[in-house]
Amino acid sequence: MIEEPRIGVFICHCGVNIGGVINVPEVTEYASKLPRVTYAEHSLYTCSEAGLAAIRKAVAEHSLNRVVVASCTPRTHEPLFRETVKEAGLNPYLFEMANIRDQCSWVHMHEPGKATEKAKDLVRMAVAKAALLEPQTEPEVEVKDASLVIGAGVAGMTAALSMANQGFKVYLIEREKEPGGIVRRLYKLYPTLARSSEVVGPLAKAVKSHRNIELMTSTTLKEASGYVGNFNVILATPNGDKEANVGTIIVACGALNYRPPQGLYQYKVLDKVVTQEELDGILRRDDLGKPERIVMIQCVGARKGEIRPSALEAFPRSDTAELLRKILKARKEEGWPYCSRICCMNAIKNAILVKENSPKTDVVILYGDLRVYKEYEDFYKRARDLEVRFVRHIEEVPPEIAQTPEGKINVAAYDALSGLEVNFKTDWVVLSTPLRPRRGEVLLARMLKVPIGTDGFLMEAHLKLRPVDTNVDGVFISGTVSGPKDVSESIISGEAAAARASILMANRKVRTDAITALVDEDLCIGCGLCEEICPYGAPKIEAGKSKIREILCRGCGSCAAECLRRAITMRHFGDHQILEQVKALLVPTG
Amino acid sequence: MQKAVMVIGGGIAGIQASLDLANRGFKVHLVEKDPSIGGRMAQLDKTFPTMDCSICILAPKMIECAHNRNVQLLTYSEVKDVKGSIGSFKVKVLRKPRYVDESKCNGCGICAQNCPSEAPNEFDENMGMRKAIYMPFPQAVPRVMVIDKDSCIECGLCDKVCPADAIDREQQPEEVELNVGAITVATGFDMFDPSVIPQYGYGRLKNVITAMELERILCASGPTGGHLIRPSDGRIPRNIAFIQCIGSRDRREWINHPYCSSICCKYAVKDAVLIKEHEPNTVVTIFYIDLRAFGRGFQEFVNRAKSEFGIRFTRSSPGEISEDPSTSNLVVWFEDPTTRTVHHNSFDLVVLCPALIPRKGVGELAKILGVELDNYGFFKSADSVRKPLDTNIPGIFACGYCLGPKTGDVPDSITQGSGTAGRIAEILGAREAS
């Protein structure tokens, strides 16, 4: 029997984030008068120590048995408040949130009156649901002390070694024949100019010989199922399928260098128009010779977008008719809006390598912004000391590439300082292109249920706070699969993902959500529809009734929605709990 | 092998390292020089490019540190001596006296309300005042008051009004000796003091401020309650200039910060957008050399700043800032590199984006630990490509901005913090969590 609800409502100002738009005291006053609300208060930052202490105090003083917090999003703060409610002596599931910031004050900043009314509605809805909440217990699951690392590049190998050194079994799979990923194919790395083999070599040797690592090359992930602590994976190896059972998964399958389409800057039309990756190969083979000049073009396929009139503001001499005409005529060049982070340094590195090999070669780098961050400024200086020429050009007018009668290549660009057209007669044109996600990544993402960001790379659970976690518990990401990084950054992220994964495996157990399906056997007729539709095989018909194996239930609620007899409900998201919210919204006096 | 570890520095990197280590089963001693953990991120208003309220996303982690059974917070404390080696470091930590009993104080603040003595508020970059007995900031962890003896006039009022009898004026510094298997350093950064460059007028001209001072102004819990007003007369600035690379990328010997501080372009654009959100009619101009807006989502954010918010970008490094004494408005002198002519524009407020430098006192700490610093005073990686988180001493690691501007933003500091937790778990070989 549900006890008589005594609901406490705590409304947050969140500094001015909420309080600057919504009349928080007015909403608090309103909340205090809602049915079954015993107590209401507001605070500057409900999630601060002071705010949480106030909740605990109020629960004790007013004998509250339900707590509603109206603040930000449950997706970040529900665990914190649930913990606080637990500390106050209540079951953590007797807690509900009203999202009056991300879904109210932040999106209605210029309509404070309406935002305040909406906040009242949202609080009323949360209170209605809170009145119907019941205590829940979270099942505990075992975590297998093995991990699957997908991709044996520098990030994957680092992650694998870290976990293996801690004593965990690691399945390290790699689609190519050799580990090493994209770094293996590079020549030298910045800023030390160490050979890539000096980085990849020791890592590859270590993963091949470590007794806790099972390295499988020419292997991909075929199927994945299960949940945190207990993933069942099927690996497609050259010797057939292999099954494995792991507790955690780290995705480290890397990225690829973008290859421009044929014709862009005469790529694949003229022989000596190449990408930086191809130049790397040429330098490694010592095939460059001593050309007179090389021109590098930055941001080919990156930082692309429509030309906006405001962009013209930064340009000098844009009253030059010729330039204006070209800018307005320029089509949106193919590419993506993001910056690929490593291309400036990569170009400088290759420029330095060329200069050190043949000092008389004129190396020109055409760029828009030179993103040489950290202490890499010293590397940039080194290039300038070697007389590499850095020419800032007007990016909105893509350089024109044409073959000259003497068999050279002419690069025509607009110098940003003078606004004048400049022509470079060059032997080689090198295109700096961004890292792009692998095409297979989409399938992998679907298999593991990891979302993909708007830039095409895998999405981390929270861009700021959880850079190597994903929304799927037990699945982590590291390396360039979540966005462009240089080698040291990839290694650090591999170490970080391993640290996060090993927490689960070291603790051997993890609590899973209490949001699972519940069958009312009196209503169940054993039709088997739930068994048929569940993607996880949680319901099973036994003795004419559906029995839900809670460990397998992920809480989607499809069975509850499909059940023709309304025999299944979801804990914490029951039909009545959802409908009461709607009713509280639409029929407030009802 | 000790199952205990130490984290020196309670900013976001140190907090992340502590939580990952604690959840992994290690006992973590988190040593923090200031009376509260939180570091620089606690001082920010919003973080780029997601525009999350900074303290909102930081506070849950700070609170987790306080509640986690495996984390021992040693705030207002410093490391004084380290002996031993990997697996067994003997560390002496000096706990500075708060003159408040941590076990009794509940942070109610009645003492501060009654305290008659004031001092500049360090958390607000000395722009506002705090009492001699104070809470470092509203969301401080631990939520315990602290008395600054320098500004305390010993009137004893706090003692009289404290309902928890928590004032302890006889409190002595306490030396604690700890035995740990490994150490992570996460001491963060300070901001370069731009008054060293007299042409920019910082410290002399009232309306020239640093970016951190701007953050505190914009923050709701800051000295102006979140109102964008300028120091000289409290008016809303209608024309604001940001100047990048104050001290960064500067090879002049007496400055010697030739590196790029990595986050200033990003936070300048963020602050510019924040300003426009507060005051849509204010014009914001950013003077820059190269706009280093790398990092996920950042270029897209800059595009939005230009097109949606109308933020102006001028590629020029101003040479001088002068003042119009009647209005306290500022005149920024800059060269248009394309026409080679010198221009000047008037602004109500100028925000300088200074270089980020190693935290004061880090040199001493490095000596105590025996760890090498690089030319600029940051902790040196054993191998900047292959072992970026290791130092020259086995068992001692570093993460966050104390390693230098290795991108320095929040996700990278967190990744590095987790990374050192991984390295420590590797070497201490603990497979089972305790």
Added chain:
Amino acid sequence: MEKEKMRERAEEEFEPLIVAFCCNWCSYAGADLAGTSRFEYPPNVRIVRVMCTGRIDPTFVLESLRMGADGVLVAGCHPGDCHYQKGNFMMERRFNYIKKAVDSIGMEPERVRLEWVSASEGGKFAALVREMTQQIKQLGPSPFRLAQSSA
């Protein structure tokens, strides 16, 4: 004549009330992202959080309309991206008969919509709300609402 006048007056000041069922992993997260990105949209939407659109019983949608919602939005993950594999597919299938049911009681089927919004599509969520609010404004108040107000 009375009803006509009331309808006219109601339509003049008419601000639709739209109930949106959003799934925790995609559309609810997308709505949060619209917030952190400060993409503004009209305040006519009230979000009800569910773990998956697969949870949504057709009764939820129909009851919402019966109780007076001017529009109902169900927003889930893009096909193939459902956190629970196929919850959104099941919702899609159900949605066909929801639309038929709405039509059969004489309401404009455009009042109910099923859309796909991912966690990274904050802009899309905001645009969707703007567009749907405008559309429902043009359709006018829900006949159930008018019936209630004239009762």
